[in-house]
Amino acid sequence: MLVAKAEGLNNAEAGRSPQSGLALLLRDPADHYRTLGVPPDSSLEQIKAAYRRRALHLHPDKNPGDEASEDAFKRCSDAYGVLSDPQRRMEYDLQLLLKGGPVEIVSGVLNNLTKGRFRRKVKGRSLHHTLRLTFLEVAQGGEHLLAFTVDELCEGCGGRGALPGGLRACTRCGGRGELVRESLLSLPKACPACGGTGKRVQNPCRSCDGVGMQEREREYRVTLPPGVNAGTLKVLRGQGEPGMYGGDAGDLEIVVEIVPHPMFTRDGLHALIEVPIGVGLASLGGSVDVPTLEGEVQMRVPAGTQSGRRFRVPGRGLGFGGDLIVRIVVETPVALDREAQGLLERFERKLSDASYPQTAAYGEQRNALAESADE
Ligand SMILES: [Zn+2]
Ligand SMILES: [Zn+2]
Numbered sequence: 001m002l003v004a005k006a007e008g009l010n011n012a013e014a015g016r017s018p019q020s021g022l023a024l025l026l027r028d029p030a031d032h033y034r035t036l037g038v039p040p041d042s043s044l045e046q047i048k049a050a051y052r053r054r055a056l057h058l059h060p061d062k063n064p065g066d067e068a069s070e071d072a073f074k075r076c077s078d079a080y081g082v083l084s085d086p087q088r089r090m091e092y093d094l095q096l097l098l099k100g101g102p103v104e105i106v107s108g109v110l111n112n113l114t115k116g117r118f119r120r121k122v123k124g125r126s127l128h129h130t131l132r133l134t135f136l137e138v139a140q141g142g143e144h145l146l147a148f149t150v151d152e153l154c155e156g157c158g159g160r161g162a163l164p165g166g167l168r169a170c171t172r173c174g175g176r177g178e179l180v181r182e183s184l185l186s187l188p189k190a191c192p193a194c195g196g197t198g199k200r201v202q203n204p205c206r207s208c209d210g211v212g213m214q215e216r217e218r219e220y221r222v223t224l225p226p227g228v229n230a231g232t233l234k235v236l237r238g239q240g241e242p243g244m245y246g247g248d249a250g251d252l253e254i255v256v257e258i259v260p261h262p263m264f265t266r267d268g269l270h271a272l273i274e275v276p277i278g279v280g281l282a283s284l285g286g287s288v289d290v291p292t293l294e295g296e297v298q299m300r301v302p303a304g305t306q307s308g309r310r311f312r313v314p315g316r317g318l319g320f321g322g323d324l325i326v327r328i329v330v331e332t333p334v335a336l337d338r339e340a341q342g343l344l345e346r347f348e349r350k351l352s353d354a355s356y357p358q359t360a361a362y363g364e365q366r367n368a369l370a371e372s373a374d375e
Contacts, residue, residue, distance in 0.1 A: 032079035037151040039159040044195030046161035050208035052197040086190030124241035124250035135261045139318045141226035153242045156207030166203030170194035202309030227319020282330045292316040
């Protein structure tokens with residue numbers, strides 16, 4: 001069985017063990033909640049717990065020389081910098097709200113400002129996983145294993161990050177998430193004690209260490225018929241990111257990508273290859289070795305083969321009914337020494353029009369055209 005690791009944007013990621021939800025991290029740098037792997041209505045404690053968890057995996061000391069982890073670590077730190085600062089988080093939430101992004105809303109401050117108007121069901125986002133296949137894997141088909149990590153709402157606490165009864169209203173702001181305004185004209189000020197969420201975690205959930213979401217390893221086996229095309233292979237409904245506030249989960253899309261081959265191209269089920277041969281072989285005929293997706297074959301080249309002529313090697317394409325199409329390209333000899341030049345000149349003199357029927361026909365047509373122009 002062939003095993004392919006799922007990947008995010010980066011191939012270097014593909015071979016790594018699915019330990020840190022990195023694939024998700026790399027996908028959407030703008031979404032700080034997603035970067036940290038927390039629900040959008042997280043308490044400050046959840047944000048802190050999530051950062052600790054991610055930073056532990058991604059710290060440069062733990063992944064020396066790994067640029068992908070370094071990037072991810074930086075993104076985590078940026079996300080934490082914004083979400084742990086109540087005022088910056090409020091501004092960020094407002095941005096998300098104005099963008100109409102998938103994380104509709106969010107923190108206590110905004111819920112209070114809008115009286116919970118936006119706290120409605122939010123569908124989880126769809127995940128895309130790429131299955132990269134070589135030409136040979138396309139030709140053979142077969143079973144592939146996709147393995148990756150996703151962030152899921154914690155079953156123990158439903159995303160609150162606290163044990164039942166372990167979530168209390170913030171005493172500093174009375175659960176409002178914002179401090180009392182100094183005057184009617186001044187802007188609301190997010191409560192620093194609760195990060196503007198209005199709630200504090202007393203007893204963190206032990207299953208998720210207070211984060212509210214857990215990294216889960218997922219595996220999918222897909223069986224491919226030979227000759228599969230690039231593009232979306234499968235949509236698994238409800239297998240994507242979890243929804244919020246009772247919304248449906250997103251979907252999981254498995255997308256096939258085919259790694260370009262250095263020698264072969266593709267036309268449906270047929271594999272195409274160009275094979276250069278010399279003038280002598282093209283004229284006299286003979287045989288030529290041609291690579292296929294499964295070993296070399298010896299192909300007969302008939303005498304008088306012209307450049308561009310196609311030959312078919314049956315059954316050596318990318319699936320049932322697919323062939324290998326071999327396009328012959330006759331190569332003009334270059335870098336001739338004096339002796340070779342002389343031989344070629346003598347050789348050319350030896351030939352008659354019968355040896356160059358296309359050239360002869362072209363000459364006749366050209367003459368006819370010139371004569372008709374003279375009349
Ligand atoms: Zn939990
Ligand atoms: Zn507070």
